Amino acid sequence: SAVISQKPSRDICQRGTSLTIQCQVDSQVTMMFWYRQQPGQSLTLIATANQGSEATYESGFVIDKFPISRPNLTFSTLTVSNMSPEDSSIYLCSVVGGATEAFFGQGTRLTVV
Amino acid sequence: QQQVKQSPQSLIVQKGGISIINCAYENTAFDYFPWYQQFPGKGPALLIAIRPDVSEKKEGRFTISFNKSAKQFSLHIMDSQPGDSATYFCAASNDYKLSFGAGTTVTVRA
Numbered sequence: 001s002a003v004i005s006q007k008p009s010r011d012i013c014q015r016g017t018s019l020t021i022q023c024q025v026d027s028q029v030t031m032m033f034w035y036r037q038q039p040g041q042s043l044t045l046i047a048t049a050n051q052g053s054e055a056t057y058e059s060g061f062v063i064d065k066f067p068i069s070r071p072n073l074t075f076s077t078l079t080v081s082n083m084s085p086e087d088s089s090i091y092l093c094s095v096v097g098g099a100t101e102a103f104f105g106q107g108t109r110l111t112v113v
Numbered sequence: 114q115q116q117v118k119q120s121p122q123s124l125i126v127q128k129g130g131i132s133i134i135n136c137a138y139e140n141t142a143f144d145y146f147p148w149y150q151q152f153p154g155k156g157p158a159l160l161i162a163i164r165p166d167v168s169e170k171k172e173g174r175f176t177i178s179f180n181k182s183a184k185q186f187s188l189h190i191m192d193s194q195p196g197d198s199a200t201y202f203c204a205a206s207n208d209y210k211l212s213f214g215a216g217t218t219v220t221v222r223a
Contacts, residue, residue: 094211
């Protein structure tokens with residue numbers, strides 16, 4: 001399985017600011033995704049991070065709020081922009097390895113105050 | 114609208130007992146069904162997964178049963194141990210994108 005490192009592991013941010021989360025994988029992967037897990041809730045797919053092109057966003061998520069970069073096959077960033085308390089969540093990077101297995105990083109726990 | 118429905122929301126089982134979690138889906142395009150285990154403060158860890166052409170898969174104490182016609186699948190945890198106390202999520206994949214169930218918090222009493 002792929003080893004996924006996310007930074008930061010947690011942060012407390014002021015409303016109106018932005019936070020960039022990094023995801024580093026120890027091997028090249030084709031598919032990378034970003035998920036959100038709101039407090040006590042399940043996981044929801046934010047977007048697919050496409051290498052060399054714009055990310056593909058799911059319904060309810062937009063690029064202006066969650067810009068994503070993926071400069072190569074091992075690295076991606078997710079920015080949470082103009083944060084509000086409703087953005088307080090765990091943000092998780094996921095990669096698909098092998099045939100279809102999806103693996104997750106430890107997540108970034110974001111609190112917006 | 115949740116594409117994967119999971120029940121129960123929580124369950125308590127005695128050590129050595131069997132935990133059963135059920136999931137149902139509607140989208141027949143789903144082609145891969147994993148289960149994840151999540152401990153507090155950690156990311157979800159892949160536990161076991163199944164494809165719709167298989168009716169059952171067993172790995173150690175964990176078994177997935179899959180009913181394609183009913184569009185239902187379930188996780189059985191045999192001989193439950195206190196270390197199994199966690200939140201379990203079922204999921205379904207379409208084009209590598211996962212839709213998750215709401216999660217089941219399992220508590221194993223010693």
